[in-house]
Amino acid sequence: MAKTQAPDTSSITRLDQTKISQYFGCNTFSERTMRERLQKDVYKAYRQAHKRGEALSPDVAKSVALAMKEWALEQGCTHFTHWFLPMTGATAEKHDAFITWDDEPGQVIERFSGGQLIQGEPDASSFPSGGLRATFEARGYTAWDPASPAFLMEGPLGKTLCIPTAFIGYHGEALDHKVPLLRSMDVVSKSAQTALKFFGVNTNSVVAQCGPEQEYFAVDLELAQQRPDLLFANRTLQGAKPPKGQELEDHYFGSIKERVLGYMQDVELECFKLGIPAKTRHNEVAPNQFEIAPIYEAANLASDHNQLLMEILKSVGERHSLAILLHEKPFAGVNGSGKHVNWSIATDEGQNLLEPGQTPEETLQFLYFLSATLKAIHTHGGLMRACIASAGNDHRLGANAAPPAIMSAFLGGQLNHILDAIEKGDLADTSTQKILDLGIGNLPRIEKDATDRNRTSPFAFTGNKFEFRAVGSSQPIALPLTVINAAVAEALDGLNAKLEAELKAGKDLKVAVMIVVKQAIIETKAIRFEGNGYSEEWKIEAERRGLPHAKDTVAALHIWEEPAVKAVFCKPGILSEGELESRLHIRHEQYQKAIAIETQVLRQMAETQILPSVVADLGSRAESLSKLASAGVGVPESLKTALQTQATLAGEAQNRLSAMKAALIAAEAVEDLHARTEVFGTSVNESKHALREVLDLLEEACDADLWPLPKYWELLSPLV
Numbered sequence: 001m002a003k004t005q006a007p008d009t010s011s012i013t014r015l016d017q018t019k020i021s022q023y024f025g026c027n028t029f030s031e032r033t034m035r036e037r038l039q040k041d042v043y044k045a046y047r048q049a050h051k052r053g054e055a056l057s058p059d060v061a062k063s064v065a066l067a068m069k070e071w072a073l074e075q076g077c078t079h080f081t082h083w084f085l086p087m088t089g090a091t092a093e094k095h096d097a098f099i100t101w102d103d104e105p106g107q108v109i110e111r112f113s114g115g116q117l118i119q120g121e122p123d124a125s126s127f128p129s130g131g132l133r134a135t136f137e138a139r140g141y142t143a144w145d146p147a148s149p150a151f152l153m154e155g156p157l158g159k160t161l162c163i164p165t166a167f168i169g170y171h172g173e174a175l176d177h178k179v180p181l182l183r184s185m186d187v188v189s190k191s192a193q194t195a196l197k198f199f200g201v202n203t204n205s206v207v208a209q210c211g212p213e214q215e216y217f218a219v220d221l222e223l224a225q226q227r228p229d230l231l232f233a234n235r236t237l238q239g240a241k242p243p244k245g246q247e248l249e250d251h252y253f254g255s256i257k258e259r260v261l262g263y264m265q266d267v268e269l270e271c272f273k274l275g276i277p278a279k280t281r282h283n284e285v286a287p288n289q290f291e292i293a294p295i296y297e298a299a300n301l302a303s304d305h306n307q308l309l310m311e312i313l314k315s316v317g318e319r320h321s322l323a324i325l326l327h328e329k330p331f332a333g334v335n336g337s338g339k340h341v342n343w344s345i346a347t348d349e350g351q352n353l354l355e356p357g358q359t360p361e362e363t364l365q366f367l368y369f370l371s372a373t374l375k376a377i378h379t380h381g382g383l384m385r386a387c388i389a390s391a392g393n394d395h396r397l398g399a400n401a402a403p404p405a406i407m408s409a410f411l412g413g414q415l416n417h418i419l420d421a422i423e424k425g426d427l428a429d430t431s432t433q434k435i436l437d438l439g440i441g442n443l444p445r446i447e448k449d450a451t452d453r454n455r456t457s458p459f460a461f462t463g464n465k466f467e468f469r470a471v472g473s474s475q476p477i478a479l480p481l482t483v484i485n486a487a488v489a490e491a492l493d494g495l496n497a498k499l500e501a502e503l504k505a506g507k508d509l510k511v512a513v514m515i516v517v518k519q520a521i522i523e524t525k526a527i528r529f530e531g532n533g534y535s536e537e538w539k540i541e542a543e544r545r546g547l548p549h550a551k552d553t554v555a556a557l558h559i560w561e562e563p564a565v566k567a568v569f570c571k572p573g574i575l576s577e578g579e580l581e582s583r584l585h586i587r588h589e590q591y592q593k594a595i596a597i598e599t600q601v602l603r604q605m606a607e608t609q610i611l612p613s614v615v616a617d618l619g620s621r622a623e624s625l626s627k628l629a630s631a632g633v634g635v636p637e638s639l640k641t642a643l644q645t646q647a648t649l650a651g652e653a654q655n656r657l658s659a660m661k662a663a664l665i666a667a668e669a670v671e672d673l674h675a676r677t678e679v680f681g682t683s684v685n686e687s688k689h690a691l692r693e694v695l696d697l698l699e700e701a702c703d704a705d706l707w708p709l710p711k712y713w714e715l716l717s718p719l720v
């Protein structure tokens, strides 16, 4: 198959002669723009509402809407939309023009009211609600999240003003991923503020922060469009291993080829205009796999920005004739893609509570927050695993060079050593050179760890943040962030109560903190693991330690129903019981849907593309052999045998195809939601796998000219 030419990108607007800082956020109604355009008192009222997370008063909303409309019209906007994150995981928008009838008949004027700014009313009936909303209550509301700036989406013939909103039902039920995230940020802020008070730190708020590293594959668009599996299921469902895989590992951090660099620069340009702080770009381990990482921000902004980034990656890809694959495992046998969710919490003054600190007091405080995070993972490792379970991530977790489906935390040699010393009550231990006795109950100062990163840990401490590495590349980060915030808040509450009791019993603060920290260290020991998380030994060791190990989504979905999960979400009001149940329902549905689509697509490929080609190949070879025979040329037995083998294999493929079709029909007939998921995850998945096995063998023997699909080596060959 011929490779396509790199596209002509000269028509794309280039701002690379200009400093990034000069146009960063130019397509957003940013704080700076608001300060410039709003009257002082309006701006102040807006800031206050934003800071306290309160709704805008109608008067303030009216003034902000007017300023926003004027700004948007000046930028060439014709339409506006509330932009939100329904539970499908994609973003949703419904555009309205800024027009309304003027007094003069037949004339329109541009109008945008305060009401339209702060509240929209999209028909919610087509978005999944997991049973939260009866069909007669189809209404849903979208409400502006003033913490996330409005932005402009550029179209071929004009721009659209997008207003990031939360999506709620008639009775205030959260119908999206954003509302629970905002609630969890509030909850962890309060618990952390209570903790900080013990240490004499008063702060208005504590902010959960996140920097998500996004991995993706880029494939030539023309080739991708010839693969129904890539178009409809976002991953290849068939494909023999290429002669050269990633064995040589020459791609990682290698020089970025010009075509890809042009694409990345274009993506970054779009990001910068939208105020997305794209910072790092590099080649990833697998061929044609890349990464983009932003500077970290408040978790809700990071979540909005990551959703936008995923859209930008795909749409800019098309401009460059590239198909961008965000799936966790687009190619079997090749490394998958993740999204490393880096998480920390900081005061509104910017003090990172996971930063080891300089003084003994800061070290004490650091150990407290670190212990709370360990406690969170120890109590909710199962939920952390469950919140990233999906049909796509099932192919990645536990596969080659990907985090296992067992949650553990890596702390690094020094920190681990210190925690061990605290546990033993042996703080004078100075066997590590860098540990210095600073006098508070022999509390050591914690130096930045010089040892190497552990890339095999699903949840690694990396100096001043935790890196949740098991999140899948296509997943919205809102839910994993919500889970971490909720779990850490719950752990902090527990520690706070214990500390309070120790203080009441008359203990000195430092002594009391060390008692609480020591207890947490002992309780959470099982989840600390410094070794190779990819190894078989770890699986055995983890089982011995009693850590939860949900192998796949089917197993992980059960975790959602555990009482501890209900408690961590419902007690602080992050999700009501109904909202929690609806999320579980949607996860079941999405899992089943993903597998059903894959099965349908594979059926179509096998039945209408692959098998006809294989039979045609067999026919033409048989014809050639009989021509040889009639010309009096003796046909060697080995040629006949090869043909027979291929024919037998084709027959086997036909049988397995029928079996797969039957498995799908049987699965769809299962009434009970949970039981249906189980059948999809076992017999349907197995039947797909069985068919693929034979199709891959057929590919290896089929006349390449007759094979109807671009092969792995073509899809993964360098983009030039």
Ligand code: ADP
Pocket (backbone or CB within 6 Å): 209, 210, 211, 212, 213, 293, 294, 295, 296, 342, 343, 344, 345, 352, 462, 464, 465
């Ligand atoms: P790496 O983990 O690859 O060494 P970095 O340390 O630069 O790279 O960070 C990777 C990601 O972590 C980036 O998106 C970065 O913004 C984010 N990050 C850095 N510090 C924090 C923090 N304190 N809280 C949350 N995310 C952070």
Ligand code: MG
Pocket (backbone or CB within 6 Å): 213, 340, 467
């Ligand atoms: Mg990293």
